Amino acid sequence: MSINVQISDHMARIVMSGRFDFEIHRDFKNAYMPLVDNATVREIELELSKVDYLDSAALGMLMLLNERAKEANKPVSLLNASGVASKVMEVANFSRIFNIKSKC
Protein backbone atom coordinates (compact mmCIF):
# COMPACT_ATOMS: atom_id res chain seq x y z
CA MET A 1 0.00 0.00 0.00
CA SER A 2 1.21 3.48 -0.75
CA ILE A 3 -0.32 6.76 0.40
CA ASN A 4 0.52 9.96 -1.40
CA VAL A 5 -0.78 13.42 -0.48
CA GLN A 6 -1.13 16.27 -2.97
CA ILE A 7 -2.40 19.77 -2.15
CA SER A 8 -3.42 22.39 -4.69
CA ASP A 9 -5.85 25.30 -4.58
CA HIS A 10 -7.26 24.51 -1.12
CA MET A 11 -7.94 20.95 -2.22
CA ALA A 12 -6.06 18.01 -0.70
CA ARG A 13 -6.00 14.69 -2.47
CA ILE A 14 -4.91 11.48 -0.77
CA VAL A 15 -3.94 8.94 -3.42
CA MET A 16 -4.11 5.36 -2.19
CA SER A 17 -3.00 2.22 -3.94
CA GLY A 18 -2.88 -1.47 -3.06
CA ARG A 19 -4.47 -3.04 0.01
CA PHE A 20 -6.41 -0.65 2.22
CA ASP A 21 -6.56 -2.55 5.49
CA PHE A 22 -5.82 -2.34 9.19
CA GLU A 23 -2.06 -2.60 8.66
CA ILE A 24 -1.95 0.97 7.33
CA HIS A 25 -4.22 2.60 9.92
CA ARG A 26 -1.42 4.67 11.46
CA ASP A 27 -0.03 5.80 8.10
CA PHE A 28 -3.52 6.71 6.94
CA LYS A 29 -4.21 8.78 10.04
CA ASN A 30 -0.79 10.44 9.72
CA ALA A 31 -1.74 11.36 6.16
CA TYR A 32 -5.14 12.90 6.86
CA MET A 33 -4.79 14.57 10.26
CA PRO A 34 -2.41 17.31 9.01
CA LEU A 35 -4.95 18.02 6.25
CA VAL A 36 -7.81 18.27 8.74
CA ASP A 37 -5.67 20.65 10.83
CA ASN A 38 -4.40 22.67 7.86
CA ALA A 39 -6.50 25.86 7.63
CA THR A 40 -5.66 26.32 3.93
CA VAL A 41 -7.19 22.95 3.04
CA ARG A 42 -10.95 23.29 2.50
CA GLU A 43 -11.78 19.95 0.96
CA ILE A 44 -10.33 16.44 1.03
CA GLU A 45 -10.50 13.88 -1.76
CA LEU A 46 -9.50 10.25 -1.58
CA GLU A 47 -8.38 8.74 -4.87
CA LEU A 48 -9.16 5.03 -4.70
CA SER A 49 -8.83 3.80 -8.28
CA LYS A 50 -5.73 1.75 -7.44
CA VAL A 51 -7.10 0.24 -4.24
CA ASP A 52 -7.68 -3.44 -4.89
CA TYR A 53 -8.81 -4.54 -1.43
CA LEU A 54 -10.64 -3.00 1.52
CA ASP A 55 -11.34 -4.60 4.88
CA SER A 56 -13.83 -3.52 7.54
CA ALA A 57 -11.09 -1.59 9.37
CA ALA A 58 -10.63 0.52 6.23
CA LEU A 59 -14.33 1.39 6.39
CA GLY A 60 -13.78 2.31 10.04
CA MET A 61 -10.82 4.50 9.06
CA LEU A 62 -12.95 6.28 6.46
CA MET A 63 -15.62 6.93 9.09
CA LEU A 64 -12.98 8.35 11.43
CA LEU A 65 -11.71 10.62 8.65
CA ASN A 66 -15.26 11.66 7.81
CA GLU A 67 -16.02 12.64 11.39
CA ARG A 68 -12.73 14.52 11.94
CA ALA A 69 -13.18 16.38 8.64
CA LYS A 70 -16.81 17.18 9.45
CA GLU A 71 -15.69 18.77 12.75
CA ALA A 72 -13.38 20.99 10.67
CA ASN A 73 -16.14 21.73 8.11
CA LYS A 74 -14.23 20.02 5.32
CA PRO A 75 -16.17 17.81 2.92
CA VAL A 76 -14.66 14.44 2.02
CA SER A 77 -15.08 12.90 -1.44
CA LEU A 78 -14.23 9.38 -2.52
CA LEU A 79 -12.95 9.23 -6.08
CA ASN A 80 -12.89 6.45 -8.61
CA ALA A 81 -13.42 3.50 -6.28
CA SER A 82 -12.73 0.27 -8.14
CA GLY A 83 -15.28 -2.52 -8.47
CA VAL A 84 -14.25 -4.42 -5.35
CA ALA A 85 -13.75 -1.33 -3.19
CA SER A 86 -16.99 0.15 -4.45
CA LYS A 87 -18.96 -2.99 -3.59
CA VAL A 88 -17.54 -3.14 -0.05
CA MET A 89 -18.36 0.52 0.55
CA GLU A 90 -21.86 0.22 -0.82
CA VAL A 91 -22.73 -2.47 1.73
CA ALA A 92 -22.43 0.25 4.38
CA ASN A 93 -24.38 2.77 2.26
CA PHE A 94 -21.34 4.98 1.67
CA SER A 95 -22.97 6.67 -1.30
CA ARG A 96 -25.42 8.26 1.15
CA ILE A 97 -22.69 9.35 3.55
CA PHE A 98 -19.79 10.46 1.34
CA ASN A 99 -19.66 12.39 -1.86
CA ILE A 100 -18.74 9.67 -4.38
CA LYS A 101 -17.16 10.93 -7.59
CA SER A 102 -15.80 9.40 -10.76
CA LYS A 103 -13.28 11.59 -12.52
CA CYS A 104 -9.66 11.60 -13.65
Next chain:
Amino acid sequence: MELVEWNDSFSVGNVLMDAHHRIFFEMIKEFSKYTGKNDQESIKQRMEFLLEYAAMHLGAEEKLMLKAGYPELDGHKAVHDAFVQELLSIKESFDKDPTSITADKILQIMQDWLVTHIMGSDKRYMPYVQRLQV
Protein backbone atom coordinates in the same frame (compact mmCIF):
# COMPACT_ATOMS: atom_id res chain seq x y z
CA MET B 1 -17.29 -16.33 20.51
CA GLU B 2 -20.57 -16.15 18.67
CA LEU B 3 -20.38 -13.28 16.20
CA VAL B 4 -23.29 -11.00 15.44
CA GLU B 5 -24.07 -9.80 11.93
CA TRP B 6 -25.79 -6.44 11.51
CA ASN B 7 -29.26 -6.77 10.00
CA ASP B 8 -32.22 -4.46 9.50
CA SER B 9 -33.57 -5.21 12.98
CA PHE B 10 -30.61 -3.16 14.31
CA SER B 11 -31.55 -0.09 12.27
CA VAL B 12 -31.96 3.09 14.31
CA GLY B 13 -33.45 5.02 11.39
CA ASN B 14 -30.36 6.98 10.46
CA VAL B 15 -28.02 6.01 7.62
CA LEU B 16 -24.83 7.24 9.30
CA MET B 17 -25.51 5.58 12.66
CA ASP B 18 -26.53 2.34 10.94
CA ALA B 19 -23.27 2.39 8.96
CA HIS B 20 -21.26 3.08 12.13
CA HIS B 21 -22.93 0.16 13.92
CA ARG B 22 -22.58 -2.18 10.96
CA ILE B 23 -18.85 -1.43 10.60
CA PHE B 24 -18.37 -1.87 14.37
CA PHE B 25 -19.82 -5.40 14.17
CA GLU B 26 -17.73 -6.14 11.06
CA MET B 27 -14.52 -4.99 12.73
CA ILE B 28 -15.23 -7.11 15.82
CA LYS B 29 -15.68 -10.07 13.47
CA GLU B 30 -12.50 -9.27 11.55
CA PHE B 31 -10.40 -8.69 14.67
CA SER B 32 -11.68 -11.88 16.30
CA LYS B 33 -9.53 -13.74 13.76
CA TYR B 34 -6.44 -12.37 15.51
CA THR B 35 -7.30 -13.16 19.09
CA GLY B 36 -5.98 -16.71 18.90
CA LYS B 37 -2.61 -15.54 17.64
CA ASN B 38 -0.12 -14.84 20.36
CA ASP B 39 0.84 -11.42 19.03
CA GLN B 40 0.19 -9.00 21.88
CA GLU B 41 1.27 -5.91 19.91
CA SER B 42 -1.09 -6.73 17.06
CA ILE B 43 -3.97 -7.32 19.48
CA LYS B 44 -3.15 -4.15 21.43
CA GLN B 45 -3.20 -2.05 18.25
CA ARG B 46 -6.58 -3.45 17.27
CA MET B 47 -8.02 -2.79 20.73
CA GLU B 48 -6.76 0.80 20.59
CA PHE B 49 -8.32 1.26 17.17
CA LEU B 50 -11.68 -0.09 18.34
CA LEU B 51 -11.55 2.28 21.31
CA GLU B 52 -10.85 5.24 19.02
CA TYR B 53 -13.66 4.15 16.72
CA ALA B 54 -16.08 3.65 19.64
CA ALA B 55 -15.32 7.12 21.02
CA MET B 56 -15.80 8.68 17.56
CA HIS B 57 -19.09 6.87 17.05
CA LEU B 58 -20.51 7.72 20.47
CA GLY B 59 -19.57 11.39 20.00
CA ALA B 60 -21.22 11.48 16.57
CA GLU B 61 -24.34 9.86 18.01
CA GLU B 62 -24.53 12.44 20.79
CA LYS B 63 -24.26 15.27 18.24
CA LEU B 64 -27.06 13.69 16.25
CA MET B 65 -29.30 13.36 19.31
CA LEU B 66 -28.59 17.00 20.21
CA LYS B 67 -29.48 18.11 16.66
CA ALA B 68 -32.68 16.07 16.80
CA GLY B 69 -33.69 17.57 20.15
CA TYR B 70 -33.78 14.17 21.82
CA PRO B 71 -34.98 14.78 25.39
CA GLU B 72 -33.10 11.83 26.96
CA LEU B 73 -29.69 12.91 25.67
CA ASP B 74 -28.12 13.46 29.11
CA GLY B 75 -28.99 9.98 30.33
CA HIS B 76 -27.87 8.44 27.06
CA LYS B 77 -24.56 10.31 27.19
CA ALA B 78 -23.99 9.07 30.75
CA VAL B 79 -24.36 5.50 29.50
CA HIS B 80 -21.82 6.23 26.74
CA ASP B 81 -19.38 7.77 29.22
CA ALA B 82 -19.64 4.75 31.51
CA PHE B 83 -18.92 2.41 28.57
CA VAL B 84 -15.86 4.42 27.49
CA GLN B 85 -14.59 4.34 31.07
CA GLU B 86 -15.11 0.57 31.17
CA LEU B 87 -13.18 0.17 27.91
CA LEU B 88 -10.34 2.39 29.14
CA SER B 89 -10.14 0.39 32.34
CA ILE B 90 -10.04 -2.90 30.40
CA LYS B 91 -7.36 -1.51 28.11
CA GLU B 92 -5.27 -0.38 31.07
CA SER B 93 -5.50 -3.85 32.61
CA PHE B 94 -4.62 -5.48 29.29
CA ASP B 95 -1.65 -3.17 28.76
CA LYS B 96 -0.30 -3.89 32.24
CA ASP B 97 -0.90 -7.63 32.10
CA PRO B 98 -2.07 -9.19 28.81
CA THR B 99 -2.97 -12.38 30.68
CA SER B 100 -5.52 -10.53 32.87
CA ILE B 101 -8.19 -10.72 30.17
CA THR B 102 -8.31 -12.39 26.77
CA ALA B 103 -8.70 -10.35 23.60
CA ASP B 104 -11.68 -12.57 22.78
CA LYS B 105 -13.33 -11.54 26.05
CA ILE B 106 -12.77 -7.85 25.26
CA LEU B 107 -14.43 -8.27 21.86
CA GLN B 108 -17.27 -10.17 23.51
CA ILE B 109 -17.81 -7.31 25.99
CA MET B 110 -17.87 -4.78 23.12
CA GLN B 111 -20.24 -6.84 21.01
CA ASP B 112 -22.61 -7.58 23.91
CA TRP B 113 -22.72 -3.92 24.88
CA LEU B 114 -23.33 -2.87 21.29
CA VAL B 115 -26.24 -5.28 20.81
CA THR B 116 -27.88 -4.36 24.12
CA HIS B 117 -27.29 -0.65 23.64
CA ILE B 118 -28.61 -0.49 20.07
CA MET B 119 -31.70 -2.57 20.80
CA GLY B 120 -32.43 -0.72 24.06
CA SER B 121 -31.15 2.84 24.34
CA ASP B 122 -30.51 3.68 20.67
CA LYS B 123 -33.91 2.51 19.48
CA ARG B 124 -35.49 5.12 21.75
CA TYR B 125 -33.99 8.02 19.78
CA MET B 126 -35.14 6.50 16.49
CA PRO B 127 -38.33 8.57 16.06
CA TYR B 128 -36.39 11.79 16.72
CA VAL B 129 -33.53 11.22 14.25
CA GLN B 130 -35.43 9.50 11.46
CA ARG B 131 -36.34 12.74 9.76
CA LEU B 132 -32.81 14.21 9.89
CA GLN B 133 -30.34 14.16 7.02
CA VAL B 134 -26.92 12.44 7.45
